[in-house]
Amino acid sequence: MTIQWFPGHMAKAKREVTEKLKFVDIVFELVDARLPLSSRNPLLDQILQQKPRLVILNKADLADPEQTQKWQNYFENQGFAALALNALENQGTKKIVAKAKTVLAAKFAKDKARGIKPRAIRAMVIGIPNVGKSTLMNRLVGKKIAQTGNKPGVTKGQQWLRSGSELELLDTPGILWPKFEDAEIGKKLALTGAIKDQLLHLDDIALYGLDFFTRYYPGRIAKRYHLTLADEELPLPELLMLITEKRGFRDDYDRGSELVVVEIRQSKLGPFTLDRYEEAGAFYESRSN
Structure with a gap:
């Protein structure tokens, strides 16, 4: 994207x-x-x-x-x-x-x-x-x-x-x-609301957000959406569909995507940092020394 x-x-x-x-x-x-x-x-x-x-x-x-x-x-x-x-x-x-x-x-x-x-x-x-x-x-x-x-x-x-x-x-x-030369930067900006939602595919942004939380803040998705830790290991589209169903949206994938994006922005899944210092900051600091 x-x-x-x-x-x-x-x-x-x-x-x-x-x-x-x-x-x-x-x-x-x-x-x-x-x-x-x-x-x-x-x-x-x-x-x-x-x-x-x-x-x-x-x-x-x-x-x-x-x-x-x-x-x-x-x-x-x-x-x-x-x-x-x-x-x-x-x-x-x-x-x-x-x-x-x-x-x-x-x-x-x-x-x-x-x-x-x-x-x-x-x-x-x-x-x-x-x-x-x-x-x-x-x-x-x-x-x-x-x-x-x-x-x-x-x-x-x-x-x-x-x-x-x-x-x-x-x-x-x-x-x-x-x-944005780096597509991931675009996704990060989109997930935090720096880009108008009308320009986005919210399902892509929701999947990106779910992937991030499963990797860096395991257990938060399960806690927020009343899932099991094993559910967090599902393929991301299946995880999003499970959340959609749990929230009573049946198979309304778009509505489920919007829910996930909005709740991440509102810190309903807890405080988070998308730019991980250990991955980016330390790298740039080492190059400048």
Whole structure:
């Protein structure tokens, strides 16, 4: 299955981000804590270059905490400041300004030496769709200004928002890259809701999700759907049909697929991390050393 999604407003946003970089001190790059690598846009490294950056692992409440800590360490070892938080419940957001001040300490000291008066930090908030950018900004500002929605593609334009006296935020639309060279990345993004469901075959995504949980979190499927551990060893299509029947959908395979995908997204099967540090992060870290 090949997934491609690059609406026109995203191409425009890429150009605007490039143009607006000179107006900000730091970039807040949001990633989904459930897939910290796969939810990073590789185009951003080209666009942002040496601009100071804070990587924010949002939705940490939905992710495997052990994996989240490993990924936070990974980003810091790559030279980025990093924070894990849950913007929806406003957990950890108060640490952002302090972390940004640490990143920009050298710049502030240089400005002070030149006689430049202190001012609010100007930050650009950026990330792929549905990582919680608008939710985070609303928490920082303290009221609902940025439009939010539990679906990709809600934010369409750019706007400045003020967060107290210490922070000014520049919102940007979510930017996906034109083509996913790795089909598995597309499936991961689809399973967590970063791509519109209308563009997907939900049965493929459901099967991918079931396969992931049987391999990395054995027993959770059985517990959620009142199955046996032996049932988890069934061929995936049979397992999905069994879940469909158990939920009273008879042979409505499509409805069963939707149920599995939605419940995984809602963490009904428990917190999880699709990007396994041991498989991806350790590999990339070893290559950079």
